[in-house]
Amino acid sequence: xxxxxxxxxSRLRERGVRAVGSSEPDGAASAFDARDYQLIVFGSxxxxxxxxxxxxxxxxxxxxxxxxxxxxxxxxxxxxxxxSDRGALIDDVRVVDEESGWRVRxxxxxxxxxxxxxxxxxxxxxxxxxxxxxxxxxxxxxxxxGESEHGAKGRMLVVSAGREGEDPEFHTHRLTQAAAS
Numbered sequence: 625x626x627x628x629x630x631x632x633x634s635r636l637r638e639r640g641v642r643a644v645g646s647s648e649p650d651g652a653a654s655a656f657d658a659r660d661y662q663l664i665v666f667g668s669x670x671x672x673x674x675x676x677x678x679x680x681x682x683x684x685x686x687x688x689x690x691x692x693x694x695x696x697x698x699x700x701x702x703x704x705x706x707x708s709d710r711g712a713l714i715d716d717v718r719v720v721d722e723e724s725g726w727r728v729r730x731x732x733x734x735x736x737x738x739x740x741x742x743x744x745x746x747x748x749x750x751x752x753x754x755x756x757x758x759x760x761x762x763x764x765x766x767x768x769x770g771e772s773e774h775g776a777k778g779r780m781l782v783v784s785a786g787r788e789g790e791d792p793e794f795h796t797h798r799l800t801q802a803a804a805s
Contacts (some may be wrong), residue, residue, distance in 0.1 A: 628696040629667070635700035641707065649674050658686035663706055665692045665699065668780075668798070695780055695796050697743060697751060705793040713785035714738060714766065717795040722769075728783060730766045730795075738766055738787045739792070743780040 626647050636643035646652050649666075658664065664682055666675055679691055679699040694702045728740055740757040757768050770781075781799055786792030 628699075632694075632696065632703075635701055637753065639704055641703065643703070646767055649678060652678055653681040656682075658682035658689050661686070662688055663692060663703065664692050665694045667699070668693070668695050689779040693712045693796070695743075695782065695794075697753070698782060698784075698794050698796075701791060702794045706790050708791065710790065713787070713793055714783070714795070716799075717783050719781060719797040725769060728766075728768045728770065728781070730783065732761045732763050732766050732785070734787075735760075735762045735763070736787050738768075739784045739786075740768055740770075741771075741782045741784070743782060745779060 629645050633643050633645050644656070645665075646655055648655075656664075658681075664678075666678070675693075682689055682691075690706065692702060692706050711733070712725050713734050713736040714730045714732050717728070719728060720727045730738070732738070738757075738759045738761050739755065742754045742756055742758075744752055744754065746752055756770060759766065759768065779799060781797040783795040783797070784792040785795075
C-alpha cells in the first residue's frame with residue numbers, strides 16, 4: 625500500500641471513520657461493493673476515463689453514494705468534512721485565469737474564515753504549502769486575486785472555509801501548465 629494511502633486511512637481511522645482503500649483503481653469495482661458505503665473517495669491519481677467508469681459502476685450499485693475527489697495532504701480533512709452533517713460554508717468556488725494571474729471567487733453561505741493555500745513541489749520533490757490568504761468573511765461574494773508568480777510554481781490551490789473549533793471544508797483546484805505559465 626502506498627504511503628499516502630496508508631497515511632490517509634490511518635488518519636481517518638483515528639477520527640473513527642471506517643475507512644478502506646486500494647491503490648489499484650482497475651480492480652476497485654469488483655473489490656468493493658458500493659452498497660456498503662455512503663462516500664467513495666478518489667485520489668488525485670484517479671482521473672479521466674478510469675474515474676468516470678468507476679463512478680458509473682459504483683453509482684449503478686448504489687444511486688445514493690456520494691463521490692469525492694481528494695488531494696493526499698488534506699484528504700482526511702476532506703473526507704471528515706464530507707461525512708459531517710454540517711452544511712457548506714462556501715459554495716460555487718472557482719478559479720478564473722487572468723492575464724497577470726488568477727482570481728478566486730466563491731459565495732460565502734455563512735460567516736467563516738476562508739484560507740487560500742498553494743501546494744507546490746520543490747526541485748527535490750518536497751511538497752511545500754504556501755499560505756496565500758486568510759480572509760474573515762460574511763455571507764455573500766468572496767474574491768481574492770493571486771499573482772502569476774504563485775501559479776507558476778503551484779500544483780494545487782486549496783480553498784478552505786472553517787470556523788473556530790470545527791473541521792474546515794476544502795475546495796481544490798489543480799493548476800495546469802497553461803494556468804501556471
